[in-house]
Amino acid sequence: MRKIASIFILAFIMSCTGNAQEKSKEKKKNYKVVKTDAEWKKLLSPTAYYVLREAGTERPFTSPLNNEKKAGTFVCAGCKTPLYKSKHKFDSGTGWPSFDRAVKGNVEKDVDYKIGYARTELKCNTCGGHLGHSFDDGPRETTGKRHCINGAALEFVPKK
Known part of the structure; x- marks a missing residue:
């Protein structure tokens, strides 16, 4: 038996x-853009590498992009893909740049269980870099979504 x-x-x-x-x-x-860890480490700051390549989270209220209010586009810090338009940015009070939608086709959704339950992870669709997470507590008058994005994963390009 x-x-x-x-x-x-x-x-x-x-x-x-x-x-x-x-x-x-x-x-x-x-992904369209693929690099070795050594190449990413040369290209990115230590914080950007931690966020984009290791799916880390920066401390809240530490990104200067939290207060960026000029017209323009937020691009991936790793591959420069346009990810978010400033017109879709809002102050969520969470300490991270927040947007109610992404540039169509440039941000992919995945699921992560890193903290014990399922969350919608957001990644750059060009290089696979971790950006942050999506939540359903965004502005009701628009999409109702909040893309909570690590500022270290982004660069801001002002509108010309």
């Missing part, structure tokens, strides 16, 4: 491992 139970448990464990590996392969996406 013990042998049968052991074989059953072993088979179950192996089938779970196989499915998890298949799912992680499915999620692997090929």
Whole structure:
């Protein structure tokens, strides 16, 4: 009886491992801009590298882009892809730059479980850099969405 139970448990464990590996392969996406870790480290500040490449979070109220109110575009600090227009930025009071929508097609959504439950992660669709997360507590008069973005993941390009 013990042998049968052991074989059953072993088979179950192996089938779970196989499915998890298949799912992680499915999620692997090929981005237009691909660099080695060494190349990203040369290109980005330590904080930008931590946020974009390691999915970190900067401390709230530390980004100068929180207070950026000029007309222009916020681009990915890694690959310069336009991500957000200043006309869609709003003050959420959270300490991170917040937008009610992204430039269409340039920000992808993913799911992360890093803090124990599912959250909608936002990534640059060109280089895969982690930007922040999306929440459903944005302005009701527009989209109702709040893209809570790490300022270290962005650069601001003023409108000419």
